[in-house]
Amino acid sequence: MIMDVLVCFKVVPDLDQLPPGGWEIDSALRVETGFVKTMLNPYDESALELALRFAESAPFPVKLTALTVGGREAESYLKTLYALRFDRAVRLESDADLRFSPESVAAAICAFVRHNPQDLIIMGRQSGVGDNAATPLITAEMLDWPCISQVTGIKIRGEDWLELGSMVDDGFLRQLARPPLVAAVGNAPHAYLRVPTLKERLACRDKKVEVIEAAIPASEKKAAGCALAGLAVIDRRRAGVKIEGANPQEKARRLYQEYLKGWLAEL
């Protein structure tokens, strides 16, 4: 028995690095993020690490495929995933504006899965550009597969079952589920993607990333359920008064006397 596991991820700009005055929105409602470094979407990073742990603990071979939809900015991440023992690293080429079209991204993933059958799809629940929180759910619906969301851990149980930990509105759930299914990864503690060694990198330096044209409906605008009509920077600034003092103790005393004492009394 071989289990095919697809992990979908997205490379995103590290938006926390943008200074408050650094947001530039053009007339086409695009946001200039080219000058900040990119990173793996944190939920997808957890998905990739959970998949690696899953493959290591499975009593049978697991074929891992990493897939992203987008441009060349993902190439170095895909090569790293080869070094981490992913069997295939695939980029579905697209230069379309997919920020608010999770339907198009899901359609491209589903088209890939139809040609490359999978038993399990793992991906982060949300990524911080569109903040749609919808791609894994729509993927499941398009494939007519069940979906378990807010997943925090995946283990194999016997030959037919998976054990999944997940969060629900008021607690934590552990359940057994039979694949195929989509696991949308949420807040999974201790699930940072491991770093490959130099030896691991060298061992796969000649492996090429597979680039396939993304099967996105001819007009992605038609596919998307929503159309972006405006974008604005949210100004959350407050007074930001900095307490001065010669040392931490003096600052604490001033903070307490001038502000906290009164605020604590209000409670």
Next chain:
Amino acid sequence: MNYTVVLNGCSRTVQSQAEELAAFIETNLGAAAPGRCIIFYSAPEKKDELAALFPAEYLLLVRVERYQPEFFLSALARLAQDNPTPLYLFPGGYSGSELAVRLACRLGGSSLTAVQKLEAAQEPPVCCKTVYSGYLQARLELRRKPYCLSIARGGAGQRRRAVKVREMAELDMRGAAEASFCRELEFKEAGGGGLEQASFIMAAGRGVGSKEKTEKFKQAAAELGAAFGVSRPVAMNAWAPLSALIGASGVISRPRLCIAAGVSGAAAFYAGIEKSKHIVALNIDEFAPLVQTADVAVIDDYEAVLEELLRLIRQERELKAKGE
């Protein structure tokens, strides 16, 4: 616009779901907008209490074995076929967002999650929500009916709806076969330490430095009578349980006072404390974003500042005790 509200009565968060949805409807559609409410529940002893949570012209109570999206979705899709409405509103938790997106797929409609505002009178209707990790606000036009929306969490709650129930019906969906792909093994309540309702919160960020220091910070919070929360990096490092996570992917709080130590103040975290009346930032980095989005900031070693604050507060308490 005629609407259907869907509540997950299997969750102990159902009351806040109902209150936030009631406030959303009053603000965005008007209290008199015609609507119906579907409540899924699993505990029969709670049925009457749940039925009173969200008075609507038409109220449907659906009994299920447990929270399982597949049960809910097949019931909702069937009900929507028989008696559709153009708008389906879901609460802002995990289940609400999941159901909104998946139901829209099944009905061929548009979905959006974490919606803050709905301009329903526009054609097409427009929703506002935060995007770009909470740094920007987007206006998005909804293209296809029905519109399935989950609302943003942490909105103002409304306790009582002045609507009379005209018709009430019940449905028993136990034993539905759709969930045969899974079996529940264990459920553990989150026990979030009352963060959502707390009037005073102390939050630790990655700058606190270690699991041991996070624990010490938690003890200081307990001594001061504050609920303890953390930012995402702290929870992801397992320095604190996930139930203490504050922010867009955790608890959205509305305390009167929040003291945040070692928190950089990324927008995703700030979403969880922005409704605080007063925010104090303790941070060694004067350029941390939270310094600007706090009312007051101390730029220094948080441990030394907190230690002195504890001494002052203890002293004040002793004086008060003596005075009494």
